[in-house]
Amino acid sequence: MTEFASISVSLPHIPDDVTLAQFMLDAAHPTRPVRGPNTAWLIEDATGRRIDYEEIRARVFGLANALSLKWNIREDEVVCIFSPNHVDYPVAVWAVHRLGAIVTAANPSYNAEELAYQLTATKAVNIIAHPAFLPAALTAAKQAGIPPERVIPIDPASEAQRRHLAPTLGELVAYGLAHEASFVERRLNPGEGKTKLAFLSFSSGTTGKPKAVAISHYAPIANVISMAAHMRINEEYAAWDQRRFRPGDVGIAVLPFFHIYGLVVNMHFLLYAGQTLVVVPKFDFVKYLESITKYRITHLLVVPPQVVLLCKHPATKKYDLSHVRYVFSGAAPLSAELSEHIVKVLPNAHIGQGYGMTETSTTVTMFPLSQRIGTLGSAGQLLPGVRARVVKSDGTYAKAGEQGELYVTGPSMALRYANNEQATKETFIDGWVRTGDEVIIDKNGDVFVVDRLKEIMKVRGFQVAPAELEGHLLTQPDVGDCCVVGVPDDYSGEVPLAFVVLTADAAKRAASSASQAEKLKAAIAKHVADHKIYYKRLSGGVVFVDSIPKNPSGKLLRRVLRDQAKLLRTTSKPMQAKL
Missing domain, CATH: 3.30.300.30 (ANL, C-terminal domain)
Incomplete structure (x- = not known):
């Protein structure tokens, strides 16, 4: 049997007795760098408002306490977040996790019917919604049997809208902070993090109706640690100015947090790496360029359509992007031609690709430190702890250089599709995830994604x-x-x-x-x-x-x-x- 494994560093210890909130807000780890003093965690793009660790931690407790006091949110209940990117998005995620409850993040562009499908499928009991999307949220809530007083505006809504709604998220934070703790956050038993649900994240639905992917707390923790080890973010492996990730770097969070790439890589990994995140609610290319220059962004996480704009939009030439030091493209294959073009646009940056899925929570490959520019057309190399098989059409295992369907396994794999036994049997097979992607893994360990099997x-x-x-x-x-x-x-x-x-x-x-x-x-x-x-x-x-x-x-x-x-x-x- 031919099996491929990471040629990167070994996988460090992954704690299996903490929730994701505890991991991000309370825990230390050998792969985690120490932030410098006065380093903000988040910056609100439109206002420049800076939010540090202590404020985030306090807001998380306040919201968790209010959710417990007002609605008695308990373990394994589901709260839906229906909002574009917002500085309180991570606050909402971690507050729900403090209570042992589950987050399901919904695409804010969903209509009421699409949102109602997700609410019903996950049995959500509360919705945290952006005011701009309240009409769809309220209609969907009614269809799913959620009372309007359980719909929480993430920002102040109009007076007409507010009459029957819950207090705003900010008001709930203040309410929770003004009262004694009404909940006891428990420590998970050893190994429990591997089975306790953190997210019900929906697959992208590019080939059909989205499915709810059940993701444990352990899975994104493992993925963050695996990426950190792969990038050696807390090691002195080179001179300071040559390191790819450094505490105090500035990333931009324009990838949607409701999507697994934005949720795990953009939100959790970059914060774990000691970066400040500039949070952008909506992608507008010219404004994106303005934010990159205004905040001296060093790290860009992108998708191929954004790379196309960086290469082809006439506005790009009007901005000085020389401070950009890292560009990571994911979510879809980036062609060799586009890769060559973006290198010319951003000559000072390390540039390459990664690959992952909701079902693998998230990344299974990234371009390595040994490559300043990732191998053209390659989705990178397997992360520490990840193993892969390439299965040919006749069911045999491909060798290096041969093409077939990618199967992967590792500590970050999701558990199953919720309430969908047939789809689970087809995708989650004895601890392996059948990706549905046609790939070639070459003798150097580079993974080349040919295309979706259904799209070839x-x-x-x-x-x-x-x-x-x-x-x-x-x-x-x-x-x-x-x-x-x-x-x-x-x-x-x-x-x-x-x-x-x-x-x-x-x-x-x-x-x-x-x-x-x-x-x-x-x-x-x-x-x-x-x-x-x-x-x-x-x-x-x-x-x-x-x-x-x-x-x-x-x-x-x-x-x-x-x-x-x-x-x-x-x-x-x-x-x-x-x-």
Whole structure:
């Protein structure tokens, strides 16, 4: 049997008798650096308000005490957070954990029906909601049987909204701090952290309805420690100015905290590493650039669409980004072409990729310290404690350099899908997680993600990965963004079709006349034909769209465009669409 393991450092001890809140707020660990004096934990992007450790710890206790006093929130009850990023988001998470309860974080762009599905599936008893999303929260709460007085605004709401709601989160903090403790936070028994639930996090739903992933307290703790060991964040392995992570560095938290990448890597890992986090509620690229320069951000955690903007948006050149020292891309594959481009945009940064899933809570690979620039196209190398198998289509195990489906195991794996025995059996197999991703692990330990198994096209019997074509298309100067899907073809079985967002200049040319638009489509198709084997050509055509649909973590919602492609073909409309 061929099995791959980390070639990084060994995995340090992982405590299995603490909750995530206790780990972050109360515990020391050999891999954890000591913050300098007057180093803020969080900064509110819009106001510059700085929040230090003592304030966070006090707010966590105050909110936990209020939740206990007002609603008797108990162990294993579920509280939903329905908000964009907010400086009180970690406060809410850790307050719920202080009570032994479970957090389910919901996408604030959900409509009432989608939110009600999550509330019902998790049996949530309270909702902490941003005022901007209260209408959906209240409608969903009613559908799920949650009284409006259990809906807590994370910021002050309007007078009309507040009449039937709970006090605001800030008011609850003050109330909790003004009263004696009404709960006793218990220490977990040895080993209990491995089974006690911390999160019911929902899978991204790019290929179907989201599933609730049951994640223990031990899993994100293990992941944070594994990443810290991999990056040697508390070791003097190099001169101070050459270290990748240093206490006092400044990260930006624009990745959504409700998504596992933002929750574990952006929130918990960067705070654990001693960084100050600038918390941004909503991604707006120009404002993002302004925040990076205003707060002298050193560390960027990004998704590929943000890399596309950094490389192609004209505003990038207007800002001095020379202080950026680290760029980590995840959530979807970043092509070698884009990797080469971002290195030119941010020449002073260590740049590379990682890979993980909600089901692996979170990261299983990161580019190593030995590579200032990660191997082009690679998702990095296995973290300490992670083991992998690559299973070929015939069920045998692949060797180094051979392609197959990735199975992984390690201390950060989720436990199961909640209330979904069939899906659990298909994905969680004897301690291993079946990822559904096609990969190659080379002899150097680099992991290359080819594509989602369900997204790989079969053209004339040959496998074609949409991600490969998308990475190449983005090198064409007229292409601002793109997504490739397979469409049925009588002769080839499937053929690639590209949905393309043009750059501003190209869009003006396309709008000027039909002939210009056709000329652009031909040029884009030729760009692929000139560089790729015949069966990878865009035989399905090129469709111009206004935007590419993505989920908040940056993953392409390919199924949405597959449906659009089917509609275009069945209605025999010209291949032009607005999304």
